Amino acid sequence: MLHEHDGRRPVVMAADLIARQAGIRPGMALAHARSLIADLATFEGNRKEDEAALERLAAWCLWLCLLTSADPPDGVWCDTSGCAHLYGGEDAMLEVVRERLEALGYHIRLALADTPGAAHALARFGRKRDTLVPSRGTAAALDPLPVAALRLPTETCEGLIRLGFTRIGDLRRTARAPLTRRFGDLLMRRLDEALGVRPEPIRPVIPLEAIRAQRQMVEPIGTAEALAVVIAELVDEISEILRQRGQGARQLDLVCERVDGTLQPVRVGTASPVDQPAHLRRLLQERIAVIEPGFGIEVMTLTVSHHEARQTTGDQTVLERGQNGDGDLACLVDRLCNRVGASRVFCLTPRASQIPERAQAQSPVTQDAADPTSTFSFVRPIRLLDPPKPLRVEAEAESGAPQRFVWDGRTHRVRGADGPERIQGEWWLSDSEFHAARDYWIAETEHGERFWLYRQGDGTHSWTGDGAWFLHGLF
Amino acid sequence: MAGRTADTLALLRDEIRRIERHHVTAGMDAYLPTGFTALDDRLGGGLSRGRVHEFLGAGCDRVLLARPTRFVAHVLARTPGQVVWLAAHHLNLHAAGLQGAGLAPGRLICVQSETRDLLPLCEDVLRERGVAALVCDLCVPLSLTASRRLQLAAESSGTTGFLLRPTTNGAVPPPSACETRWRIGAARPVSLNSMIGPEHWRIELLRSRDGRPFTWTYGLPGHATDPLDLASSVAHGSVASPPPTGDPRSGTCAA
Numbered sequence: 001m002l003h004e005h006d007g008r009r010p011v012v013m014a015a016d017l018i019a020r021q022a023g024i025r026p027g028m029a030l031a032h033a034r035s036l037i038a039d040l041a042t043f044e045g046n047r048k049e050d051e052a053a054l055e056r057l058a059a060w061c062l063w064l065c066l067l068t069s070a071d072p073p074d075g076v077w078c079d080t081s082g083c084a085h086l087y088g089g090e091d092a093m094l095e096v097v098r099e100r101l102e103a104l105g106y107h108i109r110l111a112l113a114d115t116p117g118a119a120h121a122l123a124r125f126g127r128k129r130d131t132l133v134p135s136r137g138t139a140a141a142l143d144p145l146p147v148a149a150l151r152l153p154t155e156t157c158e159g160l161i162r163l164g165f166t167r168i169g170d171l172r173r174t175a176r177a178p179l180t181r182r183f184g185d186l187l188m189r190r191l192d193e194a195l196g197v198r199p200e201p202i203r204p205v206i207p208l209e210a211i212r213a214q215r216q217m218v219e220p221i222g223t224a225e226a227l228a229v230v231i232a233e234l235v236d237e238i239s240e241i242l243r244q245r246g247q248g249a250r251q252l253d254l255v256c257e258r259v260d261g262t263l264q265p266v267r268v269g270t271a272s273p274v275d276q277p278a279h280l281r282r283l284l285q286e287r288i289a290v291i292e293p294g295f296g297i298e299v300m301t302l303t304v305s306h307h308e309a310r311q312t313t314g315d316q317t318v319l320e321r322g323q324n325g326d327g328d329l330a331c332l333v334d335r336l337c338n339r340v341g342a343s344r345v346f347c348l349t350p351r352a353s354q355i356p357e358r359a360q361a362q363s364p365v366t367q368d369a370a371d372p373t374s375t376f377s378f379v380r381p382i383r384l385l386d387p388p389k390p391l392r393v394e395a396e397a398e399s400g401a402p403q404r405f406v407w408d409g410r411t412h413r414v415r416g417a418d419g420p421e422r423i424q425g426e427w428w429l430s431d432s433e434f435h436a437a438r439d440y441w442i443a444e445t446e447h448g449e450r451f452w453l454y455r456q457g458d459g460t461h462s463w464t465g466d467g468a469w470f471l472h473g474l475f
Numbered sequence: 476m477a478g479r480t481a482d483t484l485a486l487l488r489d490e491i492r493r494i495e496r497h498h499v500t501a502g503m504d505a506y507l508p509t510g511f512t513a514l515d516d517r518l519g520g521g522l523s524r525g526r527v528h529e530f531l532g533a534g535c536d537r538v539l540l541a542r543p544t545r546f547v548a549h550v551l552a553r554t555p556g557q558v559v560w561l562a563a564h565h566l567n568l569h570a571a572g573l574q575g576a577g578l579a580p581g582r583l584i585c586v587q588s589e590t591r592d593l594l595p596l597c598e599d600v601l602r603e604r605g606v607a608a609l610v611c612d613l614c615v616p617l618s619l620t621a622s623r624r625l626q627l628a629a630e631s632s633g634t635t636g637f638l639l640r641p642t643t644n645g646a647v648p649p650p651s652a653c654e655t656r657w658r659i660g661a662a663r664p665v666s667l668n669s670m671i672g673p674e675h676w677r678i679e680l681l682r683s684r685d686g687r688p689f690t691w692t693y694g695l696p697g698h699a700t701d702p703l704d705l706a707s708s709v710a711h712g713s714v715a716s717p718p719p720t721g722d723p724r725s726g727t728c729a730a
């Protein structure tokens with residue numbers, strides 16, 4: 001528990017979960033708290049240091065997105081527009097954030113919404129621990145929250161509750177003028193900000209020693225060619241700085257300020273530190289299509305939000321690194337990653353498992369990955385049906401081999417079959433696989449087509465599987 | 476340093492070769508050998524490098540395209556370099572099967588994209604010189620213009636494109652500007668006992684820019700996905716029948 005002095009007496013500033021369960025609330029007198037728990041451990045709090053720590057946390061959050069801001073006393077705003085795809089969607093992004101912050105020892109509540117105000121409200125007053133508000137669903141999500149969620153002074157909140165306005169929904173549906181007259185314009189401003197009617201800029205944290213370049217245009221620009229020219233200039237400037245410092249960029253943020261005051265962020269990442277202007281230029285220029293210039297772009301800022309020391313080889317030939325990133329595999333992989341999402345560019349690597357669909361993993365493409373030597377011993381089809389398709393076997397031989405089956409609306413007669421290859425379930429992974437077994441057969445039809453079929457279970461014991469047949473691939 | 480210089484020289488030679496592409500009639504490097512001897516003989520060395528080739532499946536394999544995939548993997552196994560494998564949504568390749576066909580899974584860069592991005596991505600990758608080939612599970616219709624664009628992209632860089640095209644009801648897709656179009660399926664086995672013996676492939680060259688359609692039937696030794704080591708088995712005595720000049724345009728090879 002932390003305490004502070006409010007001028008008259010020491011009061012509780014913050015309490016942990018156990019203390020709160022004992023009835024200790026922030027704002028309570030320290031003597032009162034001590035009387036509730038005899039062996040209360042209290043330390044003196046320091047709001048200034050807390051704020052500084054929050055600023056540091058906001059700066060730490062820059063890995064997530066390029067605009068973050070502290071929201072004192074206890075929040076951090078992150079403007080993740082255009083970043084979610086890098087983590088494989090918004091759900092996955094929240095997962096990542098939670099994981100990383102919890103690893104640092106924070107207890108957090110997350111909310112993702114269209115406006116900073118709404119996110120603030122939902123993170124503190126939402127029902128769930130993590131809230132994800134769909135685009136345009138802000139009003140509906142805010143309606144059931146108490147008015148205190150709107151970042152209003154305590155007097156205003158109390159006044160509203162006295163008048164019978166307990167929920168944000170009540171405020172939204174009532175006439176605005178009388179309320180403004182009574183409580184001042186802050187109330188309606190907060191409401192509009194939360195609903196996104198009035199834009200609320202957040203003051204972004206600018207990391208120290210950021211490598212950045214900026215161009216302010218005399219005339220707003222809007223064509224792809226013009227953007228490409230500016231990007232090329234910015235990249236040249238940045239890569240010069242990077243080279244001098246011996247660093248390579250891992251992540252670049254391009255922020256375009258439009259005439260109407262909105263920001264258009266573009267973020268690109270690289271797999272390894274890069275300082276080649278051609279490479280970076282190509283990455284950014286590929287993303288021009290996602291910039292919406294609107295009435296024109298006035299200011300463009302390029303920031304290196306993540307950089308690492310680069311291992312210089314020194315003797316790269318000019319030809320290898322072509323003029324526009326041609327012929328450079330790293331550049332290609334980065335471009336593909338930025339285009340379709342990093343999780344959708346991968347290598348297939350073998351994994352030790354007998355179950356065919358688990359026998360491979362998707363791993364990120366790295367430049368110097370040693371070719372994995374695998375020990376595949378049995379024949380496998382080159383493509384697997386995922387999930388395996390159920391099929392009807394009309395006749396089975398004594399050995400258990402399928403003799404006639406229906407697939408794709410046609411009956412196939414089996415000319416020859418090879419099997420069974422029995423694969424036992426991986427009981428160390430889950431209980432349901434404890435006795436499970438599959439019998440795989442390679443069945444050749446009269447027309448010469450080869451099917452890879454399996455039967456769930458060993459055919460005699462019902463606990464190994466229900467005997468249903470599946471098609472898992474073709475040869 | 477010596478190694479670097481050699482690299483640079485090799486790259487320069489490559490560049491010159493590419494510039495002179497139109498004047499070169501038959502260099503060893505201009506073709507990707509398929510490993511099917513009779514096929515290579517007929518094609519003058521293999522599939523042309525820096526072009527786009529289409530592959531269709533037959534029978535039950537029309538959608539899954541297992542045999543065309545194995546054929547492509549088999550061709551790629553004979554050439555060095557990275558391969559970009561592009562698919563819309565879900566890529567159902569199986570690493571063990573690839574390994575079985577001779578292509579090391581580590582050489583693949585797999586990309587899953589949205590359906591609408593598929594063709595632009597194809598074109599982009601084909602323009603790339605750093606990769607040996609592009610394979611695309613092309614589940615979208617390919618217009619004549621689009622195929623021409625792909626072909627030009629491939630020619631500009633020397634990267635070979637392989638389009639695997641699933642067909643739904645057995646209909647052959649409309650003509651495209653691709654260099655060749657193949658259909659690879661199963662042939663009726665000749666063996667009478669109920670053992671799984673050699674696999675029988677029917678390889679049809681449906682369209683070719685500078686040649687006539689042709690059909691081969693191959694018996695592949697061993698089990699289904701063993702590396703298709705054909706050269707040695709041909710040397711065993713069973714020889715490819717000489718391709719007849721007139722009709723019927725087909726040949727049979729036992730290997």
